[in-house]
Structure formats: structure tokens, C-alpha cells
Amino acid sequence: MKTSGWKSLGVGMFVWGLGGVLPPSAEACGGPVCQGKDVRVARSATGDVPANVPALVAVHLFRRTLDIGSVRLLTAEGTPVEATVTSGALGSAALVPTEPLVPGNTYRLEVASPCTHETQTEAATFSVGPALPLPGVSGVLEAGTEQHRPLQVYGGAMCSVEVEGSTRVLGFTPSPELVPFLPWVHWTLKVDGQPWAQAEHGAVGPTGDFTVANRLIFTRDLLRLFTVCEDSAAVERPSDPGLAPGVHVATLQPVLEHSGIALPPMEVSFTQTCPEPPDPGELPDPVEPTDPVEPADPVEPTDPADPAPKEEGCSQAGGGLTAVGLLTTLQFWRYRSRTRRT
Incomplete structure (x- = not known):
């Protein structure tokens, strides 16, 4: 089992809808600096928005409350579109157009950064697709x-x-x-x-x-x-x-x-x-250690000047067999010599 205390998270580069990115922080147990680019606008993966979407949504990545007075919808030409803006769930801003969005048109949603040290405006451009049936099943x-x-x-x-x-x-x-x-x-x-x-x-x-x-x-x-x-x-x-x-x-x-x-x-x-946890009664019995083997007595080295010891036992039998073999060989050569003379 590992031993670990509280540690700093390496927050990865999370991509959020519009493309806002959360940079990794080097501070342990502390939040990164607020940045205006952390505002994102919800839209589909293709960038389209159904014409009958109930509300457009803007969210700040660090849950900072957006200034709903700064949220506005424009046409592609920059003409303001009449809409109602309210605070949405989880710190978001929700914009509801007064008139339905026009399929095929392009719009631009703008919102000011909630960071006190920034005055920049973030924006997202999107196209409008056809109206779709609102869901009734989850x-x-x-x-x-x-x-x-x-x-x-x-x-x-x-x-x-x-x-x-x-x-x-x-x-x-x-x-x-x-x-x-x-x-x-x-x-x-x-x-x-x-x-x-x-x-x-x-x-x-x-x-x-x-x-x-x-x-x-x-x-x-x-x-x-x-x-x-x-x-x-x-x-x-x-x-x-x-x-x-x-x-x-x-x-x-x-x-x-x-x-x-x-x-x-x-x-x-x-x-x-x-x-x-394992039942102590089911654990295997511990293995008892065996007695250590005593080392054999060391063999004393012989003096090189001493004659080699005589071999005994089977060595003598081996020597006797060698003498018999030599005698047999001599008798064989004598037989061959007599045969050649005759």
C-alpha cells in the first residue's frame, strides 16, 4: 500500500467547447490566475446551433459570475440582436433571443471577462442549423x-x-x-x-x-x-x-x-x-527454519615431498587386470611368430 499525502494536481490542458484552455498550475493547493480566455460559449462539435435552442449559454471556466449586462448577440454584420440575458445554472449566463434564430445565418455572441484585472471581451461565432424536436426522453x-x-x-x-x-x-x-x-x-x-x-x-x-x-x-x-x-x-x-x-x-x-x-x-x-481482510485462521502455517548444516572438517594439505599414497581396494583389482592383459598380449605375439615360421 502506498503512503501519500496531499499533493498538487497536474491539471491537464482541458479543451472546453469554444476552445478555452485550462493551463497547468505550478502552485500546490492554489488556483490559477483568472484569464478572460477562460470564457466559453456552448455549441455543438460541428459549431452549429439548432434554430430552436432554448437559450445560448456562456460559462467561465473557474465559475466566476459573468456580467449579464455585457452579454450580447450580434449578426455576422455586427447588428445587435434583441435578446433577454439572465443568470443561468452553475455561474453561467443564458441568452434567449426575442425572435427565433434564422437557419443558415451566422451570429456572434460576446461577453466581457469577469476577471477584475482584464477588460477584454470574449466572443464566439456560430452558424444556425434547422430546428429540431426538443427532447422528451433522457x-x-x-x-x-x-x-x-x-x-x-x-x-x-x-x-x-x-x-x-x-x-x-x-x-x-x-x-x-x-x-x-x-x-x-x-x-x-x-x-x-x-x-x-x-x-x-x-x-x-x-x-x-x-x-x-x-x-x-x-x-x-x-x-x-x-x-x-x-x-x-x-x-x-x-x-x-x-x-x-x-x-x-x-x-x-x-x-x-x-x-x-x-x-x-x-x-x-x-x-x-x-x-x-484475510481471516487469521485461514493463513498458512509459518515455515519453521531448519538447523544449519555444519561445515565439514577441512582437509589438511599434503607435503609435496611425501610419496603419493598407495591406492587400495578396487584400485588393486584394476592393477591386477592390467598385468593379466599384458601377459595375454605377449602370448598372442609368441603364437603369431611360431605360425609364421611354419
Whole structure:
């Protein structure tokens, strides 16, 4: 088991909708500097927006409240488009055009940076596609496979601690009619009726995959559940124990911003477990050490001047056999000599 204390997260280069990027921070347990480019506008992967989208959404990457007075919609030629702007969920700004968007036209959404040290305006240009049926079905939620392994538990800002635990990722398959509107949907996951995690607009993709949470805002990922089973090896124990072992029910609630449509929640039951410690009675008996073998007495070296010792036993028999062989050979040569003379 590893021993690990709180450590700085290496936050990767997360790409968010419009192209805002979260740079890695060198500060341990501290947030990066606010930047205007961290404002993003929700839109589809192709850059199109359905003509009947209930509201356009702008979000700041670090959950800073946007100035709704600075949000405005323009045509491609720069003509202002009449719209109503309100504060949306999770620190977003929601813009609702007074007139429906025109399919085939190009628009530009502008919003001022919420950073006090910046006065720049961020903007996104998008094209409008045809109107689509608003979703009435959310999709399917599955429990996923439980895994027992080391896991990181986040305690806010950019800190984490490694513990032994149980984790599972819920499987979500969005309905085909919800997929085109996913960039404007925000999410809440509850477990046993209690809030577990939230995710901002666009956090869930068309295949049900989810974006890893921004640790400056969320300490839990939307569809990832966990249970802390063993934290005694950690230098500092996590303040978040996760779920208790046992049976639970997860409820995923999607909300299409400013749609007025109550998308049905999805539920799934699952069981969290922790590995059972081994029973001391089932452990194998320890192997008793054997007595060490005593080394043999060393052989004393002989004096080179002494004659070699006489061989005994089978060596004498070997010598006798050699003499018999020599006698037989002499008799054979004598026989051959007599035969040649005759």
C-alpha cells in the first residue's frame, strides 16, 4: 500500500467547447490566475446551433459570475440582436433571443471577462442549423463495473490524497433526441436522494462520456462513484469518505437550460463493497527454519615431498587386470611368430 499525502494536481490542458484552455498550475493547493480566455460559449462539435435552442449559454471556466449586462448577440454584420440575458445554472449566463434564430445565418455572441484585472471581451461565432424536436426522453443509466484499487480523493482547490478504495463509473447512453442539445444541458447526480456531483453545460458528450471535472470547482466527477476502504497509510486522511459500503441508488438529472422541459431523471441501483481482510485462521502455517548444516572438517594439505599414497581396494583389482592383459598380449605375439615360421 502506498503512503501519500496531499499533493498538487497536474491539471491537464482541458479543451472546453469554444476552445478555452485550462493551463497547468505550478502552485500546490492554489488556483490559477483568472484569464478572460477562460470564457466559453456552448455549441455543438460541428459549431452549429439548432434554430430552436432554448437559450445560448456562456460559462467561465473557474465559475466566476459573468456580467449579464455585457452579454450580447450580434449578426455576422455586427447588428445587435434583441435578446433577454439572465443568470443561468452553475455561474453561467443564458441568452434567449426575442425572435427565433434564422437557419443558415451566422451570429456572434460576446461577453466581457469577469476577471477584475482584464477588460477584454470574449466572443464566439456560430452558424444556425434547422430546428429540431426538443427532447422528451433522457436516456439509459447503468451501474458500471466496480473496481478495487488505489484512487485519488480530492479535497478542493488542486489537492488530492491517495487511498485504497472501490470505484465505479456509471454508464450513460443519451437518447438520440437529447444528443443535439447536450451542449446546453447541465447535470446533477444524487445518490440515495443526496447530492453527489454536478456538471456544467456540455460536460457530457454524445456517447455518454463525461469531461473530467475542473478541480477548482468540483471535487467529484459527475458519473464516477467511490468508497474509501483504507486510508491509514495516508499522511493526511481525506475529508471525503465517499459512499459507505452497501446498496445505493443513483439518480441522474439532466436540465436543458431555459427550456421549461422537465427531462425525466434516470435511476440505477448498485452495491459498493470493500475487500474483506484475510481471516487469521485461514493463513498458512509459518515455515519453521531448519538447523544449519555444519561445515565439514577441512582437509589438511599434503607435503609435496611425501610419496603419493598407495591406492587400495578396487584400485588393486584394476592393477591386477592390467598385468593379466599384458601377459595375454605377449602370448598372442609368441603364437603369431611360431605360425609364421611354419
